Amino acid sequence: MQVHVVDHPLVAHKLTVLREATTDSPTFRRLTEELVTLLAYEATREVRVEPADITTPVAPTKGVRLTSPAPLVVPILRAGLGMLEGMQRLLPTAEVGFLGMIRNEETLKAETYAERLPEDLSGRQCYLLDPMLATGGTLAMAIDFLVRRGIDHITAITLLAAPEGVRRLEKELEHVDVPVTIVTAALDERLDENGYIVPGLGDAGDRLYGVV
Numbered sequence: 788m789q790v791h792v793v794d795h796p797l798v799a800h801k802l803t804v805l806r807e808a809t810t811d812s813p814t815f816r817r818l819t820e821e822l823v824t825l826l827a828y829e830a831t832r833e834v835r836v837e838p839a840d841i842t843t844p845v846a847p848t849k850g851v852r853l854t855s856p857a858p859l860v861v862p863i864l865r866a867g868l869g870m871l872e873g874m875q876r877l878l879p880t881a882e883v884g885f886l887g888m889i890r891n892e893e894t895l896k897a898e899t900y901a902e903r904l905p906e907d908l909s910g911r912q913c914y915l916l917d918p919m920l921a922t923g924g925t926l927a928m929a930i931d932f933l934v935r936r937g938i939d940h941i942t943a944i945t946l947l948a949a950p951e952g953v954r955r956l957e958k959e960l961e962h963v964d965v966p967v968t969i970v971t972a973a974l975d976e977r978l979d980e981n982g983y984i985v986p987g988l989g990d991a992g993d994r995l996y997g998v999v
């Protein structure tokens with residue numbers, strides 16, 4: 788598994804405002820979208836393309852196009868939904884599937900409550916969206932699910948990741964031969980006793996959707 792922390796002053800600036808406890812929900816949503824678009828630029832470095840012959844108004848030339856089938860983008864509900872528009876801005880032709888997952892706040896175990904994905908995932912490239920990689924339980928379960936269904940290339944885009952979660956994913960993916968990359972805006976210090984990322988940004992789903 789590869790972890791790529793995007794080092795860019797604009798990402799750092801937007802993330803700083805996002806983290807602030809006083810940032811309201813509309814601003815939080817807008818910044819999330821903007822951050823995802825910036826992260827998506829890095830995350831799509833290995834998006835599959837094929838050669839294409841085209842003709843400009845001036846001359847024939849060679850270029851590339853995204854291969855078919857298009858990449859699959861999977862936001863993990865609820866909080867991952869706030870990342871979808873920012874991702875679609877960069878990959879407008881991607882197909883979108885959904886995973887609904889919730890972490891039990893007592894046991895910190897992830898559960899899947901909804902799934903809406905294309906029937907045949909074999910050989911597909913997938914971008915998983917979830918702003919928070921905390922204990923890693925949610926992403927581990929989502930990745931396991933997608934690998935079992937035949938996805939053969941996974942990039943997870945997160946805003947924040949905790950070292951504990953990254954270590955857990957590295958361990959759980961040791962024997963998975965599908966390449967997995969995590970692209971994140973920051974790798975934070977640690978988890979607190981409630982499994983929250985420190986310094987973090989609080990509950991991403993609540994902040995996106997105005998739950999007080």
Ligand SMILES: O=P(O)(O)OC[C@H]1O[C@H](OP(=O)(O)OP(=O)(O)O)[C@H](O)[C@@H]1O
Nearest residue numbers: 864865866889890921922923924925992
């Ligand atoms: O790495 P983990 O310890 O599994 O925690 C991270 C998960 O927790 C949050 O979702 P939450 O369960 O709060 O659901 P929500 O998106 O509906 O708020 C977050 O968006 C991740 O999905």
Ligand SMILES: O=c1cc[nH]c(=O)[nH]1
Nearest residue numbers: 921983984989990991
């Ligand atoms: O810090 C955290 C951890 C899990 N989920 C969140 O929304 N925030």
Ligand SMILES: [Mg+2]
Nearest residue numbers: 990991992993
């Ligand atoms: Mg939440």
